[in-house]
Amino acid sequence: MDAPVLKSNKKRGALMEVLFRLKKSPLAMFGFFFIIFLAFTAIFADVLAPHPYQRQNLSHAFETPSKQFLLGTDEFGRDILSRLIYGARVSLQVGFIAVGIALFAGGMLGAAAGYYGGWADNAIMRVMDVMLSIPQTLLAIAIAAALGPGLFNLMIAVGISAVPNYARIVRGSVLSLREMEFIEAARAVGSSDLRIITKHIIPNSMAPIIVQSTLGVASAILNAAGLSFIGLGIQPPYPEWGAMLSGGRQYIRDYPHLTLYPGLAIMLTILALNFLGDGLRDALDPKLKR
Amino acid sequence: MIRYIVRRILFLIPVLAGVAFCVFTLLYLTPGDPAKMVLGEMATERAIQEFREREGLDKPFLMQFANYVYKAVTRGDIGRSYVTKRPVMDEILAAFPATLKLAAFAIVIAIIIGLPCGILSAIKQYSIFDTAAMIFAMIGLSMPVFWLGLLLILLFSVHLRWLPPSGFDTFQAMILPSLALSAQSISMITRMTRSSMLEVIRADYIRTARSKGQKESVVIWRHALHNALIPVVTLCGLQFGQLLSGAILTESIFAIPGVGRLMVDSIKARDYPVVQGGVLFVAVAFSLVNLLVDLLYAYIDPRIKAQYK
């Protein structure tokens, strides 16, 4: 069969196989290690940051990189490096939790639509059509505007705006899997719907979901930074990369380092996730299996 | 074909009604009293009461929604701005040309750069050019538009002093925003053109064309490109739709008076009718662009055209 069937007793083998093929792509490995590094930074921010992120020192404002402040200071004399390290926390949280929300809601809706078909499918997918007819960035902005600023609201706004993407993918895989013989076999031996969905359909539609989620974390972080940039995300003084960029913007003529470093942090993170997602797509492609 | 178009347009109506409902509900749930927003905090209780009756704000939720849709459809009236007190539709229509111009410029740049890069990458697969193009495309995809915009301003306006950092009146002023906005689309078009070309180049009919004794350049241009472009055209259309809305951040960086900046300003000022109208307007524009793309798709792919006859 063409479908990459991951049986539970073979799971480790399949996982190793994917990792093995992922290793062949240096760009994907760069992405993988950068994300690990970033996660490490975010978790141990309290230890790693040389200064508290909120400590202002106006006598040190606008300092360029030095031994004391490795990446310089911002308009309030706060250490940019420390703020970037704490910012990683926000960005990764927003990225992963927003995708988690989108994946959970979209996955459930898509699985239900694909599995039950007919009326349920129609109703769910028409609602998804409505959401898809608003461009994703705009949808996130509209939701964020209604909910108001804040970390939690930001995650919800970014997450909900991505729901249709996952609903579509999961529905597609479910539809193609539904008619397969091993599903019929499971049904024949009396497995319940929920059991069939969770034990058979979801594991077998993992590959496209993993890829989409990886790329989804990238676009969630990007969207969140964009929302913060226009003032709809995290509120000061908590450091968020998009907000830092936005704050440094007015000083760009004289102190470009205020905007350069946060932007670079965003870009490298997105780049790493995109490389990883692309590499995963190739590694998980059953067509390439030899 | 005409029946197909009509069917597609009819199909749009429930979707847009859904959009309107969502947007209206979002606004309804947003904290803040519209009457106070319009009349100011100092308004008398009587004035507020009168306003609520006049605007139908005392009616139940669904009645208000029906009223909103009725006025939108019959008179194009989607409310008044809390801030300027002008009709929202006027505000949006005044801002839309700038957005449209920006998106059009950006998509043209994206096609001019992305298409040749994608084709060349595919023809010279695994060459240095291909590798470089793919890495640049990935960087372009990962570049936040607001950061790229700032970098462009820093380089071309602050350091080199070649181009103005803001505004949208002159051709020079349009270059930086269009470039910043097009980066993502360039990358996507390059990647899509490449993968589509690679798939087509391996197709049997390309071998047939070669077996006729056709020149390689003609094989690529006449046989491969036409087939490879079919999915790319769709992508370009979708990208154009995205650019219409993606312009929000670009417009706010370059101070371009378009729909995006209007919306950002309105969000900051809690001018919700404008936000609501803006979302609705962009959704309509986006859906219409997508419809046009589907029609264009049918036009360039005879297999699809046959289905709609």
Place this chain on the structure above:
Amino acid sequence: MNDLLEIKDLTIHYVTDGGTVRAVENLNLRLGHGETLGFVGETGAGKTTTALGIMRLIPSPPGVVKSGRIIFDGEDLLTKSEAEMRAIRGGKIAMIFQDPMTSLNPVMTVDKQIAEMIRLHRDVDKAESLKLAGDMLELVGIKRERMHDYPHQFSGGMKQRVVIAIALACDPGLLIADEPTTALDVTIQAQVLELMKKLKQQFGASMILITHDLGIVADICDKVAIMYAGRVVEYADKRALYANPTHPYTIGLFNSVPDLDEDRESLNVIPGLMPDPMDLPAGCAFHPRCAYATSVCSESKPEMMEAAPGHFVACPIRGRERK
């Protein structure tokens, strides 16, 4: 007698990261004027690679023509420039591909696809070439009024007729048909084969028919070449080969064809599998599956020998038995 096509010692490899695929090894073949050669072998034996080699259309990379000569009409095709080759492709040697579903450009009407061939090799203007395209369609049994249709509007058999019309449009001396009926329904297969047989005669072309169907070979070929793991193992007149299959592989092929007159429980299949073309056995590539094999077979590559006049076989053991 001068042959139309003579292939000498042709070796074609595909060089990949995973290893070198020896698709064609020291292949020798001859084809006379007006003859039809059946080119028989399992999938992966190198038949299509040989055909593409003659057309000089081996995808490169990874394909590399290592050695050999392909003499067509007295001239070696492997020394031709790309421009000279373009005049030969379609003009003198035309090819019919396996899958008619994918062999036609989906966004071009069929008359234009035929006319493209005509304009490349004949000095006619556009209108004339389209008219000739219509003639060709009628010749292969498709109504003229359908000439402006797109490929998807035709059935599989009709598409293959269009492909045949393209191939014959410029009256080529040699027609290479790569499993032209494999992708078609059985009833359609017969019609298309009949058409090819008729047109081949009408145009006086020679033909190489690649197939794995010995029935088709019996029906329309004059000569037969049996290919195994990149080499021709037996080459003879059709009658001689069918009467006296000599190479053990050929014998195995014939035995695996079900015989309706005999009442048997199961088919005689050749034991074992085709060898991995990246890792061919030493000596004769067939020896691990061969019932006649001796120690010699694993030591040296068998040379072609003439077991009977005009009947060549690459097996020292069976060859000597016949003599």
